[in-house]
Amino acid sequence: MKTVSRIAALATAVVLAFVPYTASAADAPPSAATVFTRAYDTTTKNVTLTFDADWWSPGNPEEVLRILRDNAVTAAFSLTGRYVEKYPDQTRTLLSAGHKLINHSYDHPYFTQLSRADRWAELDRAEAAFNRLGYTSAGWFRAPYRDGYLDAGVNADLAARGYYLNYDWTFDTTGYEGASLDTILSRVRQYTVPGATIVMHLSNDSTDTAALPSIISTLRGMGYGFNDPYRSVTKGLIGAKYAALGAQSCALGVPRSGEMVATTAGTSAVQWFDGGRVYWRNDIGAFEVHGAIAGTYIGLGSVTSFLGYPRTDETGTPDGIGRYNHFQGGSIYWSPASGSHTVYGAIRDRWSTLGWERGFLGYPVSDEVGVTGGRASQFQGGNIYWSAATAAHEVHGAILGRYLQLGGTGSTLGLPTGDEYSVDGGRRSDFAHGAILWNASTGALTVLSD
Structure with a gap:
């Protein structure tokens, strides 16, 4: 049974769209979960359908999925770990259809009454149950009893555990109380607003499953379409x-x-x-x-x-x-x-003129690094070296092999001053203090120094 506190929380619709949190530093993890009571888009007449499942009874997932499928609606299912452990077949049926999974804790406690460690344990135990069936909530959470969904400490603890989305709801149909169809549809007409998230319940006692076709048709009659929960948070x-x-x-x-x-x-x-x-x-x-x-x-x-x-x-x-x-x-x-x-800067520019990855150098195999006198990047087929004085030039093949044996840019030759080029009988690369020649007939390498 639901508690008095739960019922009191359902007395009125919540019209707050969402509570945003910015990253604590540039592109850093958020310091608190973002709370969504409605979708980001609160102007378009769309709603998101969601279902909570505790563990007392499995409900009728097959019928819910049939109705959603027949109406081309993607929903979200907020499941406790105990539900997943107790009803694994029903869970697989729900989630294999592509609907969104939300972590609803392991056994549905009041989160404001828990320590950080206990909150994390609830999240972890539920996630472990999901994982054993091959699923994950991907960091989405819904507060049991809606307790503390706007509490700063709760949302900070969620974020610290990697739960950055606190997927709340706008109003409850109260089908879990056994509400009549007229009562449920009256609430739909009264509390639906653009971007609303509607929560129903998946249990044997809930009247939501029987009412679902009428809920969908009533919403459509009001001019509403249906959000994909994945899209509702973008x-x-x-x-x-x-x-x-x-x-x-x-x-x-x-x-x-x-x-x-x-x-x-x-x-x-x-x-x-x-x-x-x-x-x-x-x-x-x-x-x-x-x-x-x-x-x-x-x-x-x-x-x-x-x-x-x-x-x-x-x-x-x-x-x-x-x-x-x-x-x-x-x-x-x-x-x-x-x-x-x-790959960037002058080295990237030189690589581009040589044909990018389709040229003889192929793909980069290192990031750009500092070398004696300049910078360098390694590629599959050779290296490109750069300095302000010499610009960017490639060295490859046998000439590169000898150059590296000599110490590369740290040798007496210094940095290359041009790309490898053809000469009578072979190839040549020039450096700040010399050159290396390769003989095409013999494969011999000759080092010339200033």
Whole structure:
């Protein structure tokens, strides 16, 4: 049975759209979960349907799913760990259909009455139950009894455990009390607002399942459509980018945070997803990074690094093998053989003139590093060296092998002053204090010094 406190919380509709939290530092994890009582979009006449399940009874998941499927509605299911453990088959039925899973704690306690350690234990035990069936909440939470959903301490503890989305609700149908169809539909008509999140209950005693077809038809008669819960927590150009990429079916996967300020410099935003992030700045636009490239980018400091903001989404390379993102200050390239590495500045410019990854140098196999007198990047087929005095030039093949044997830029030859070129009988590379020649007939290498 629900408690008096639970019933009191349902007395009126909540019209607060959401409580946003910005990152505590540039592109850093949020210090508190973002609370959504409505979708980000509170102007369009859409609603999100959600169902809570404690553990007292399984309800009728098959019938709920049939109704949702017949009406082309994607919903969210807020499940306790004990429900999942007690009814694993019903859980698989619900979640295999593509609906969103929300962590509703392990055994439905009042969160304001728990310590941080106990809150985390509730989250962890529930998540472990999900994981055993092959599912995850991806950092989405709903407060049992709606207790403390706006409590600063609760939301700080959620974020500290990686739960950045506190997915609340706008109103309850009260079907869990055995409300009549007339009562449920009266609440729908009274409390529905654009962006509303409606909570129902999945239990044997709830009248919500029987009322669901009428709830859906009533909402449609009021001119409302239905939000996908995954889309309900995105907005603006970041939301449009996410949708264009395929939303939760794309490489980004499930949203992990609300939208946050990316940096304090300029007008910017970032949103975290399970597989990457989308960044937006008013003078650049919205672009995504994910996978290994995102790992490299974030490891460097993302928007606060020399790379700045992304200027492209992750894109396949023309050779059909690798991937890349271009940024304000350079690029990150990845291939299965080379991994993910940065290339930028004059070295990137020289690499581009040599044909990018389709040239003889291939993909970068190192980030740019400091060397004696300048900078260098390693590629599959050779190196590019740069200094302000000598500009950027490549060295490759047998000449590079001898150059490195001699000590590279730390040798008496110094930095290259030109790319390798043809001479009678072979090839030659010039350096600040000499040259290396390669004989095509014999393979002999000759070092010339000043």
